Amino acid sequence: xxxxxxxxxxxxxxxxxxxxxxxxxxxxxxxxxxxxxxxxxxxxxxxxxxxxxxxxxxxxxxxxxxxxxxxxxxxxxxxxxxxxxxxxxxxxxxxxxxxxxxxxxxxxxxxxxxxxxxxxxxxxxxxxxxxxxxxxxxxxxxxxxxxxxxxxxxxxxxxxxxxxxxxxxxxxxxxxxxxxxxxxxxxxxxxxxxxxxxxxxxxxxxxxxxxxxxxxxxxxxxxxxxxxxxxxxxxxxxxxxxxxxxxxxxxxxxxxxxxxxxxxxxxxxxxxxxxxxxxxxxxxxxxxxxxxxxxxxxxxxxxxxxxxxxxxxxxxxxxxxxxxxxxxxxxxxxxxxxxxxxxxxxxx
Numbered sequence: 284x285x286x287x288x289x290x291x292x293x294x295x296x297x298x299x300x301x302x303x304x305x306x307x308x309x310x311x312x313x314x315x316x317x318x319x320x321x322x323x324x325x326x327x328x329x330x331x332x333x334x335x336x337x338x339x340x341x342x343x344x345x346x347x348x349x350x351x352x353x354x355x356x357x358x359x360x361x362x363x364x365x366x367x368x369x370x371x372x373x374x375x376x377x378x379x380x381x382x383x384x385x386x387x388x389x390x391x392x393x394x395x396x397x398x399x400x401x402x403x404x405x406x407x408x409x410x411x412x413x414x415x416x417x418x419x420x421x422x423x424x425x426x427x428x429x430x431x432x433x434x435x436x437x438x439x440x441x442x443x444x445x446x447x448x449x450x451x452x453x454x455x456x457x458x459x460x461x462x463x464x465x466x467x468x469x470x471x472x473x474x475x476x477x478x479x480x481x482x483x484x485x486x487x488x489x490x491x492x493x494x495x496x497x498x499x500x501x502x503x504x505x506x507x508x509x510x511x512x513x514x515x516x517x518x519x520x521x522x523x524x525x526x527x528x529x530x531x532x533x534x535x536x537x538x539x540x541x542x543x544x545x546x547x548x549x550x551x552x553x554x555x556x557x558x559x560x561x562x563x564x565x566x567x568x569x570x571x572x573x574x575x576x577x578x579x580x581x582x583x584x585x586x587x588x589x590x591x592x593x594x595x596x597x598x599x600x601x602x603x604x605x606x607x608x609x610x611x612x613x614x615x616x617x618x619x620x621x622x623x624x625x626x627x628x629x630x631x
Contacts, residue, residue, distance in 0.1 A: 305346035384435030407583030460523035467494035
């Protein structure tokens with residue numbers, strides 16, 4: 284007997300892996316670029332332009348049109364409005380980097396999600412080469428994957444950092460310490476957006492090597508410094524008006540996050556601020572959907588403790604480590620990123 288339940292809402296979930304593969308194939312084959320450059324095209328024209336068998340082009344276009352990635356009218360195909368806008372405003376190359384990241388780095392490990400929930404460990408690591416109990420140790424042993432990781436993280440930062448660049452007040456800030464600043468994507472963006480700022484990137488040697496090259500290429504060596512160190516075992520450089528933790532608190536445990544905030548509090552001058560920039564879950568635990576789905580990656584790969592925490596949890600950590608005037612700054616964009624900041628009390 285067939286059940287009466289209407290389960291149409293499950294279709295995108297049951298075939299979620301197929302939906303991603305349709306999008307990734309369109310990206311890899313450069314379908315949207317072809318349609319943008321050549322205008323409305325028939326299936327046969329797409330097949331010829333992408334050097335595909337006609338039957339393959341038909342499958343691809345059927346998938347992308349059903350998913351709303353392409354439009355079909357009068358027998359010809361065009362990119363859908365969101366894809367066309369992403370290509371026009373320069374967002375699409377960032378999305379392509381993220382799709383490659385998902386396909387090659389996180390897709391297979393994501394199959395270990397249920398086992399990671401059972402064990403409480405990042406079981407997806409077994410699908411990556413090398414040894415070590417965290418993603419970053421494995422990446423150091425695989426330069427190609429490490430480069431892919433940096434490109435993906437760089438793209439995610441560019442997509443999400445408008446809230447950091449445009450919605451945080453830097454008028455009374457002269458110096459920023461970017462703890463765990465990686466390839467300096469946020470430091471460079473801050474220096475460009477706010478010419479009065481001087482930024483110091485503090486990270487491990489491997490990341491700092493990449494950061495040096497990027498800073499030099501950006502022509503900002505006179506305003507961005509680099510310091511090699513471990514954020515947990517080494518003291519933080521002193522003297523900054525603002526200590527920034529970008530995409531760090533999703534990696535570590537609550538205890539480690541409190542430890543980092545305590546170190547920031549100790550190194551800041553009275554009246555100085557700390558800012559935590561990353562994705563946030565809603566206080567009620569009901570979303571946003573982006574953060575909930577992204578949690579699969581955090582459960583299966585980076586570290587055992589990695590997760591997307593709620594705004595209220597960050598707020599509690601800031602209070603516990605002595606910060607006041609705590610403020611939530613929500614992104615105006617489509618990702619669940621934001622900034623939560625606190626101030627070290629003035630000297631009595």
